[in-house]
Amino acid sequence: MQHPETLRQAGWGITNDLALVQRLVKDDLGHRSAVTNELQRFELWATNLGLLHTGRSSLDYRLRDSKLVFDYALFLLLDLERAIRQFGKSFGEYNGASQTQEDNTGSPSVHDAELLSEEDSDEEDLSSYQTEPPTTSFFRNIVSTIDKLYRLAFKIRNPALRFGFSKAVKYSQKDPETGRDLIEEYAAFDLRHIEEIFHNFGAEHHENNQHRYLIERLAEANTRRRQQFLYWKKRRAKYEAFERPALKGAAISGIPEQPAQLGTESLPAQTNPSISKPSTATWLNPQKVDLDESASAMSSSSTLFSVSKEQDGDQVIIPPAPTLDASVKEFECPFCFTMCPRKTTEKSSWE
Secondary structure: OOOOOOHHHHHHHHHHHHHHHHHHOOOOHHHHHHHHHHHHHHHHHHHHHOOOOOHHHOHHHHOOOOHHHHHHHHHHHHHHHHHHHHHHHHHHHHHHOOOOHHHHHHOHHHHHHHHHHOOOOOOOOOOOOOOOOHHHHHHHHHHHHHHHHHHHHHHHOOHHHEOOOOOHHHOOOEOOOOOOEHHHHHHHHHHHHHHHHHHHOOOOOOOOOOOHHHHHHHHHHHHHHHHHHHHHHHHHHHHHHHHHHHHOOOOOOOOOOOOOOOOOOOOOOOOOOOOOOOOOOOOEOHHHOOOOOOOOOOOOOOOOOOOOEOOOOOEOOOOOOOOOOOOOOEEEOOOOOOEEEHHHHOHHHHO
C-alpha cells in the first residue's frame, strides 16, 4: 500500500473508510451508534484544524515548518486508517460466518468488508491469542487513536504555541448600516470605560500623565480581546461553511487515486460555498511543541475579578463553563470556537 504524502490525502482516506464502516454496521444497533459517534468526532477534529483544506488554510500548511509534529500527525492518521480497515475486515468476517454463500455474494456488508480488507491481507492474525472479540479490540484502537488526535489538536491550538494576534490584529468589522469600523468604536468605548474605573477608585489625578500609560494599555488590551473573539467567530463560520460539503463525501480534484478511496458509488459534485475561503492558518512554533502525552496543554494562571458594578447592578463575572455529559471527552468552546479538553471546564482551568 502506497502511503499518502500529505495529511489531507490521509484524511480523505479515513473519511471514506469510516463511511464504508458506517454502512457496514448499519444493521447492528450496538456498533452503529458507536461508529457514528467516532465518525462525528473525527469530522469535528478535521473541520476544526482544516485537515481537508488546501493551500494556506490547510493543516499541512500550518505544520510546514514543524516536521516532528507533521510526522506525528501523519503517523496517527495512518494508524487510524489501519485500525478502521482492521475493524471492517473483522466485522465482515464475524457476520459472514453466520450467512450462507448465497447471501454472502449479494450482501453489501460483505462487499464493503472485502473492500476494507483487500489492502490489509498481510496483517497479523491476532484471533489465536486474544481473549476478547477482535472487533472490540480494533474498535478500541480507533477510539484511542482519535483521542490522541484530539490531544495533538489541543497542543496545536494552544495560544502559547503561536502568535496570538498575528491575524486578529488586522481584523475589522463594518457596521452594515453606517459603514463605520466597529473595532474603532469599541476602542473609544474601552478607553472611556478604563478612565471611569480609575476615577471611581480614587485616582484623582488620572487625567495627568501619571496613570495615562496604564489606562491606554488596559484599554487596548480589552479592545484586542474583543477583536480576537470576533476573529475566532468569523474564522469558525468560514471553516464550517467551507468544510461541510466536503465532509459529506464530495469528490476531490487533484488527488491521485489511492487504495483508501474505496467507494463504488458515484459521489455528488462539490458545491462552491458562498462565503470566502478561510484565511491563512496560524503559524505554529515547533520549538514550543511537546508531544509528550502526559504534558498538559493548558497553562495555569490567576484571574483578578473587578468588583465594580454595571448600571443594572450585576457584578461582572466570567461566563460559566458549558455543562457536558459524562461521556463527552472534548467540546467546542462557545466563546473562542476552538476544541478544548473536558478538564478545561474545571473551575481552576476555566477561570
